[in-house]
Amino acid sequence: MPLFLPFTDTEITTLLSPRAGEQKLGQTLQSFADPISTADQYVAGLQHAKNQGVRFVIIGIGEDIGPRANLGRGGAADAFNATMAQLLNLQSNRFLSGEQLLVAGQLDTTTIASESDLTTTNLRIEVEKLDELVINAVTPVFEAGLEPIIIGGGHNNAFGLLTAAKQATAKKIAAVNLDPHSDFRPREGRHSGNGFSYAAASGALGFYHVLGLHELKNSEQTFAQLEAFGGSWHSLQSIWVRQELSLNQALDEIVGILKDSQLPVAIELDLDAITNMPSSAATTAGIPLLDALRYVYRLANETGAHYLHLAEGAPQCHAAGVDAGYREVGQSVSELIFAYIQGRNACQYLG
Template sequence: MLNLSLFTEDNRRSLLSTRDGETKLGQQVQLASAAQSIADNLSQAKTNGARFVILGIGEDIGPRANLGRGGATNAFESAMAQFLNLQSNRFLNGKQCLVLGQISTQDLQLDTNSTAEQLREQVSNLDERVIKVLSAVFESGLEPIVIGGGHNNAYGLLMAAKASFKRPLAAVNLDPHSDFRPKEGRHSGNGFSYAAASGALGYYHVLGLHELKNSETTLQQLETFGGHWHSLQQIWVRQELSLETALKQIAKQLNNTQLPVAIELDLDAITNMPSSASTAAGIPLLDALKYVNYIAKHCPSVYLHLAEAAPSCHVAGEAAGHRETGQSISELIYSYINARINAL
């Protein structure tokens, strides 16, 4: 049984603001029916023209298990409130998207008195749910766009993709942290090291890695695996190479693997984005959009994962956090969809 809470017609109506003479994406996107199995819903959506499945994972047990802040629980709602109210027009009509819903996590969330060990056990339980739901999506031939929760969910995504494609993935991750920390129990800082050890990760490149936010142990472990990176300081501070040059190099390396490509993005890479580890020294949102668009267009990408956004962590309050994360994630979704539709 899949632990999945469907995005319903009532959910759509509650978020949608219509206007005479305009058609919004929310009026065009496809929704799943509770009367059908998930497999049948996915198959029907594909028959009706869907190519992308938008899915949320509202949880913060992964960041908390990594001794970070909570709050990464409602990025999906923030994103849909903005995305569904964008215009349906010649650039995107919305019918290509199935808004599926969210993986259920309420029963896994633990209170603030929980130990790291307890939280890490729950992250392992969440992994199983992510793998089951995403396996169904990959098997349908649709491309998932996964929003919210900690970066721990990269592990489940990679494992599900490996099972479906029968081979490991080549992943690129825009993130100040490599998330390749030791396998000390599951949390948001070791999704990729666990995926590597499980055979789901065949190649890994980190873009925007912060030179002083990764331990020497982690860097050595990443090097031993054969991982690569371009640092934040190389591109945006010392300007030793341009973002364009870095993206061309990354795309060439990814394509040389001849593996399906996973596009990962930790929202805490973006300057002042409310997240479990927000930073003042990040990259502009426009550069994050360029990253997603370039890799999705030039590589055989199979999913987009947007992790760690935490609206409640905004310095101006939760309402401001919902606006900023919602708008940012909506733009990232469109950057991916536009690139995939126009892929070379």
């Protein structure tokens, strides 16, 4: 069975809208020539891409069983496709060359049951199977010295990503999560609301901070668990409502802690943090996309970031319909990817 669904020149050509005198990212980035069906092929393909100048590997995870296992809405399976339709048609120029990018494709999750009538218990069992797929797909990227950018699926996939990063670096991971929810809920079976609490219990998570946490969207039990672990947060209300500190002041604090920790850094972002973004748990009381871009850029630029994870985008949840959702999610995720890459390319942090 292929590790990834095919994403070759044929798929790129279908999405690309070329224009005379211009060079689009879809015309310059790399993809695998053939479906990847063995671990050896995958490792060889990653090494070849690195030798060709690739630094960032884009991986899609087309699933929404994690949010549904958390009693939430589906729709997070389409974020990768929405993003590719937009990202491939951005310009390849002096600010970003597509030659730095390898689009590995979307994980083949056909072995994971996704029927809508599965019980909550069975959905949580399937999420555990998905964890293994994610770990197997991302670990070789880290081992090749490349940086994964993961798009789509529920925030349950944070567990697999943190586990893979720890396996590859032999260090615990410091994660910062822009999210109204801490996703540090009880370990009652795997779902999108407890990826970080499971990662903490497994020893993969060494430090955890939530930026933009909503003060009324997290239970007292969750706050207690987070504090017991040593986790911290800046709430949405403290920055954007009460204005007790600015976003840049909060980021200054976070960056300082991350530098002192000298741990590899995971940049996590749940798209439902952004105002009215089509997502599994969309919110009207969120933050502007420009602030989310600032968050991604600063952490990418000033810390030892190892990956970017953009979770929960759900185009079909847009109030104006699927087409509008594809445009908004695709454009927003593309901007977040660009912010991460620019930050990393300009980064001089040596920790």
